Amino acid sequence: MNMDKPFERKVYPFRPCIEQTAHQKLRHPVVVLGAGPIGLSAAIDLKLKGVPVIIIDRENTVCEGSRAIAYSQRTLEIWNRLGIGQRIAAKAVGWETGKIFYRNDLLYQFNMRAEPFQRTPAFVNLQQYHLEEFLIKRCEELGIEIRWETTLVDLEQLPEGGVKLMLETPAGSYESECDWLIAADGARSTVRRLLGLEFRGKVFDERFLIVDIRMKGDFPAERWFWFDPPFNPGQSALLHMQADNVWRVGMQLGVNLADDFDVEREKSPERVIPRLRAMLGDKYDFELEWASIYTFQCRRLERFVHGNIIFAGDSAHQVSPFGARGANSGVQDIDNLVWKLVRVMRGEAPVALLDTYDLERGQAADENILHSTRATDFITPKSPMSLAFRHAVLTLAHKYEFARPVINSGRLSTPSTYAGSPLSAEDIDAFSTDTVPGAPCIDVPLLHSGQPAWLLDHLGGQYVCVIYAAQAQHNALLATIRKLPAEVSTLVISPKDAPGNIVDHEGLFALRYDARPGTAYLIRPDQHVAGRWRAMDATRVAAMLPTKQLVMEANA
């Protein structure tokens, strides 16, 4: 059998920090608690924006087992901005086809790809431990200090602002202070517990088994989902491909378990291997890499910002795994948070700007929880009637297309649109596309000085005013552009066949953004639309910047 070597987690040794070696008390601008995908992404984003940051983690290695595995196009776009997207995409397995089975039959298949011209697959699968190693490496490149084997034991919000942290390490305990604490410490957040915050929502009784196996299988890189399969009767199952020939198998175990049900025994090879044999048959050799049994919750904190402590990712909101909405929404939290926090720290915006993080990502969390709760309800019907309806849907879906959208094996993560946010202008001009204020920008191919380029590479980091105009209009535009606030940069896109530095050569910007000559879009630093107008107006643009006035008015 020709198997890849099993993955061995790198160990990152504890090193005494400067507070310990020099007995210095330091005040850090930002401390990130938790070296998971969310905390690491936060630190990278902060550092790239010039903010010194340290990460604290109580372990000394990456996570055990594959855990979060599916990352969406939007998340990859964010990691592109963080300089890590290509490395992740190169290692990961791209996929866009999902197949749905009922009992013995393939009911239908669907495609996740949103646009024919997409730069990346709709989703990529990668074990979380690989992802974390990539992100840690990026932190090292950027000189971000990660304090391993450092446990937060207590904290205190200081009356004059900032947070005092009491930390424990193998070399003893010490105190540190920070202006801002980002609590990216996961579903069982220590910070949440120390603050005594309620984590409200729904807890499901259903048990699920997940197993990582190494296998040379000839299954395509697709998401396969079974309802009531012969190898797991009355339950569901999921098969996903990951990097290095590792496959994720998910099996629902149910609610009414035997009296002697024992988690440790149930995930032992003696129990797991027969289950896998029943699923995969005898044709494939496989090795077990990791098994876990879990239940899940859909719940959230009421508020994500508590003074100088900000929650992001699973510490703020938790979802069931169907739909890949956990890690993806956490990375999108960071994308939303970091530029705002940096503005507040630099005194360029009032602290109230962080309320828009709470509002926008709170809405996103509600959306994710709603989708993930509904998927869970469909996958685990609780009553004879819900089972009967589901059976009707599944049996109709094979022959009749109308029933297919009802099937819910997880509505896969899509980025949220921040409608109703004070940072999203209300449309005053008519547009026909869904690139509404608050929506994430759709990436489209362009030509930059005759070379292939992508729109998103020209957006982000700061407010950008995108103006769709032919070269002939440029001179007339210059006067208006000069009136724009200094912090807004401009990106002029020329229609196809018109000369220009950046050209919409396939007409896809015009099509997907409903752009006509003169159309202007204001794009936020996180690549979401702030506003769109048929003609650029510097006053309207300026009114959408998160200055004191806008945020205060919005909160009034």
Next chain:
Amino acid sequence: MNALNLKPNWTDVDRFYASLMDLHRGRTAEESEAINTRLILLLANHIGDVEILEQAMAVASEPFGPAPA
């Protein structure tokens, strides 16, 4: 003859399904059956067209279970 629409025509299918499940949550089998029966009558009246309704009845009474692909 008007044809029964067998293509997706949902506006918010997940919300519909969740509402339907909520409708039956905590009901006895008799209660659920009564609700379903009334629901059919309400929707049938809304649709009105008897030819459409008869086509729907025909599809609904086809043998259960997916046919081999």
